[in-house]
Amino acid sequence: MRLTTKGRYAVTAMLDLAMHAQSGPICLADISKRQEISLSYLEQLFARLRRAELVESVRGPGGGYLLACAPDTISVAQVIDAVDESVDATRCGGLSDCQQGDTCLTHHLWCELSDQIHGFLEGITLGQLANQQQIQQIANRQRDRLDGIDIFASAP
Numbered sequence: 001m002r003l004t005t006k007g008r009y010a011v012t013a014m015l016d017l018a019m020h021a022q023s024g025p026i027c028l029a030d031i032s033k034r035q036e037i038s039l040s041y042l043e044q045l046f047a048r049l050r051r052a053e054l055v056e057s058v059r060g061p062g063g064g065y066l067l068a069c070a071p072d073t074i075s076v077a078q079v080i081d082a083v084d085e086s087v088d089a090t091r092c093g094g095l096s097d098c099q100q101g102d103t104c105l106t107h108h109l110w111c112e113l114s115d116q117i118h119g120f121l122e123g124i125t126l127g128q129l130a131n132q133q134q135i136q137q138i139a140n141r142q143r144d145r146l147d148g149i150d151i152f153a154s155a156p
Helices: 007-021 028-035 039-051 077-080 107-123 127-130 133-154
Strands: 055-058 064-067
Touching: 007 039, 007 064, 007 077, 007 127, 028 064, 028 077, 028 127, 028 133, 039 055, 039 077, 077 107, 077 127, 107 133, 127 133
Parallel strands: none
Antiparallel strands: 055 064
16 A cells, blocks of 8 residues: 555645745745655646645736645645545455455455545644644755755855
């Protein structure tokens, strides 16, 4: 069982957005730099997140993305679901054809595990994550690192 890059990057980008929400609309290029995620990949993810009404786009100078609702109301599971990702512990993708077209002996066990994981992620919001001290320290480090890059880039 594993969560693919798509799900991980979507959660990371949405948490970044939640962490910087007080700054107004956040451009994807900033998230891309802070999180080291390809800008084109972020554009694909945010198209899905926008369709799921988790983010809103703001056009024009100073534009970017905003969370569509409070971080405390957006669960990690919602983000993962919005990008058509699943946390599935079965080998068959939940289709019950794990053993030459039939259900394997442990299929129901892995389905229950998948449900438990999804339930766990439903209980965690972006707001809860953003308020964790360790996560705030990481966000500060990322900001400081980029500020250092920007200072050196503008030096003669």
